[in-house]
Amino acid sequence: MANVLDDRRYAESHEWVKIDGDIATIGISDYAQHALGDIVYVDMPEVGDEMSAGDVFGAVESVKAASDLICPVSGEVVEINEELEDAPEKVNADAFNTWIIKVRISDASEYDALLDAAAYTELCENE
Amino acid sequence: MKNYDKLIFELSRPGRKGYQLPADKFDTDGFAAIPADLLRKEMPELPEVSELDVVRHYTNISNKNFGVDTGFYPLGSCTMKYNPKINEEISAMPQFAGLHPLQDAETAQGALEVYYNLQKALASLSGLAEFTLNPYAGAHGELTGLMVMRQYHASRGDHKRAKVIVPDTAHGTNPASAMVAGLEVVEVKSKPNGSIDIEDLKPLLDDTVAGIMMTNPNTVGMFETEILEIADLVHKAGGLLYYDGANLNPLLGKVRPGDMGFDIMHINLHKTFSTPHGGGGPGSGPVGVAEHLVEFLPNPRVRIADDGKFYVDADDRSLGSVSTFFGNFGVMLRAYAYILTLGRDNIVNVGPMATLNANYIKESLKDLYKLPIDGVCKHEFVFDGLADKSTGVTTLNVAKRLLDFGFHAPTIYFPLLFHESMMIEPTETESLETLDEFIDVMRKVAEEAKTNPDLLKQAPLTTIISHPDETSAAKNPILTYKALKEA
Numbered sequence A: 001m002a003n004v005l006d007d008r009r010y011a012e013s014h015e016w017v018k019i020d021g022d023i024a025t026i027g028i029s030d031y032a033q034h035a036l037g038d039i040v041y042v043d044m045p046e047v048g049d050e051m052s053a054g055d056v057f058g059a060v061e062s063v064k065a066a067s068d069l070i071c072p073v074s075g076e077v078v079e080i081n082e083e084l085e086d087a088p089e090k091v092n093a094d095a096f097n098t099w100i101i102k103v104r105i106s107d108a109s110e111y112d113a114l115l116d117a118a119a120y121t122e123l124c125e126n127e
Numbered sequence B: 001m002k003n004y005d006k007l008i009f010e011l012s013r014p015g016r017k018g019y020q021l022p023a024d025k026f027d028t029d030g031f032a033a034i035p036a037d038l039l040r041k042e043m044p045e046l047p048e049v050s051e052l053d054v055v056r057h058y059t060n061i062s063n064k065n066f067g068v069d070t071g072f073y074p075l076g077s078c079t080m081k082y083n084p085k086i087n088e089e090i091s092a093m094p095q096f097a098g099l100h101p102l103q104d105a106e107t108a109q110g111a112l113e114v115y116y117n118l119q120k121a122l123a124s125l126s127g128l129a130e131f132t133l134n135p136y137a138g139a140h141g142e143l144t145g146l147m148v149m150r151q152y153h154a155s156r157g158d159h160k161r162a163k164v165i166v167p168d169t170a171h172g173t174n175p176a177s178a179m180v181a182g183l184e185v186v187e188v189k190s191k192p193n194g195s196i197d198i199e200d201l202k203p204l205l206d207d208t209v210a211g212i213m214m215t216n217p218n219t220v221g222m223f224e225t226e227i228l229e230i231a232d233l234v235h236k237a238g239g240l241l242y243y244d245g246a247n248l249n250p251l252l253g254k255v256r257p258g259d260m261g262f263d264i265m266h267i268n269l270h271k272t273f274s275t276p277h278g279g280g281g282p283g284s285g286p287v288g289v290a291e292h293l294v295e296f297l298p299n300p301r302v303r304i305a306d307d308g309k310f311y312v313d314a315d316d317r318s319l320g321s322v323s324t325f326f327g328n329f330g331v332m333l334r335a336y337a338y339i340l341t342l343g344r345d346n347i348v349n350v351g352p353m354a355t356l357n358a359n360y361i362k363e364s365l366k367d368l369y370k371l372p373i374d375g376v377c378k379h380e381f382v383f384d385g386l387a388d389k390s391t392g393v394t395t396l397n398v399a400k401r402l403l404d405f406g407f408h409a410p411t412i413y414f415p416l417l418f419h420e421s422m423m424i425e426p427t428e429t430e431s432l433e434t435l436d437e438f439i440d441v442m443r444k445v446a447e448e449a450k451t452n453p454d455l456l457k458q459a460p461l462t463t464i465i466s467h468p469d470e471t472s473a474a475k476n477p478i479l480t481y482k483a484l485k486e487a
Helices: A030-036 A108-112 A117-125 B051-063 B085-092 B105-126 B138-155 B173-180 B198-204 B227-236 B291-296 B329-347 B350-365 B395-404 B432-451 B453-458 B470-475 B481-486
Strands: A015-020 A023-028 A039-043 A056-062 A066-070 A075-080 A101-105 B130-132 B163-167 B184-188 B209-214 B240-244 B264-266 B287-289 B301-304 B310-313 B381-384 B421-424
Touching (some): A101 A108, B105 B329, B138 B291, B163 B198, B173 B184, B173 B209
Parallel strands (some): B163 B209, B209 B240
Antiparallel strands (some): A015 A023, A023 A101, A075 A101, B130 B287, B301 B310
């Protein structure tokens, strides 16, 4: 069974979010990277893009499939993980330490509404 | 030679050749008329080989091919049915093969008649008013059909209709074609049984909807039983219904998309109408429309005059041209030969036989493979991997192991509804013996997954290439011999 960490929250679409002040760091879960298989490309937004919760902010492409990345919180993209342009496989190697974008959030309550580790574990087990 | 793996460039030796040209009798320099900046500075690095080199090279490569002519090819969604050889004979007739698209219509009446009659036959099988045969393949047909959709809304001054609704189970070409057509894609969810969730559809239907793209049966092989209600809802909202004809085979001559309420559709002649598919193509993607959209079909068109003569026509209200001349005419000849060979009485047996074959395999394997959507399927069905997941053997392992037994793998990891999708479509052209052989092998592989999972993870063991590095191939593709030498 895939790993789930309890220091962050999760979206039903399998992104994780970690909060530090008003900055949300976003990646995909270990469960998601495992389901996708070997990732060959990560499509990311531009710094400065405005996101609403539920917007598509990019896509991960694996040898099996391409999957949209959904932004779980609203705000402005302040940083993207440029390392992933050349080394997308880092997401497979360590999904929880490989962030994809950072967003300056405009509504902290959106974070609180996401799934905690227990709820997310249950979601994965039921898929 | 047994495991031949050379590129033709590797056979090249300077000065070796397999042709003789007569001495140059002309004293004019043919290149003089070409501007200097358009002339290449160096000779092209073409392979220099003898005739025997060429023959041996391509014969060895062709022996590595796997096709419907060599074995069972249950590639879901692709309808890899047998391509009758009479089709080839007809299309190779010099009376057809020697035609030029610019010759006078008066001198090509037979070819125009074939185009006209095939168009009519497809219209009658589909319940639609008229077809264009010009698009070159399925996705090109989708794009053409969506251009018709746009043109229709634009002609009514209804410019805000830019959204195309696509189910989450759709063929990947649907959203891709909509994007290329300049439309916005909106996803509608499916229910656990794979059919469209009408409650999820309703709120999407506003005055910005251009239409919906559907395939029926859908990509999990189930018939969308609520199609009439969906058609009614979409039409009431002012949208059009597009039918992706990839899954037409089980309905052929039995159920017509036009009768289900569809306004536009494409047909893959290389699936349903037995013309070569895949590397052996090319394809052809005719597009049919209901009466109120006929004027928007692409040019040129073939029409019949009162005196029975066929002529080439163009319509001012058309969306324009989508191909050079009339598309892949050789493919049309094959499809027309297929329709005439089967005839009205036999063409209705295609769907039931395809459906029977698919259900036979499904029922014979569902104790060992996970069947997420139970019930009678149409021409294809989807397993969600092995029933017993404890061995760690994946759908990819099973697919690769099938190659060792001389079968083509099914479509895997599509649709995205399930993690371990394995989409199987036997088609109507396979015998009971072939189906039984496939079932035996699938059962044997499921057994191996329990007794010898490591073997499955190493499979295939008998193919020339076993485990290509798909990640590197996707990330750093080497596409030319030059790049290979430099790599």
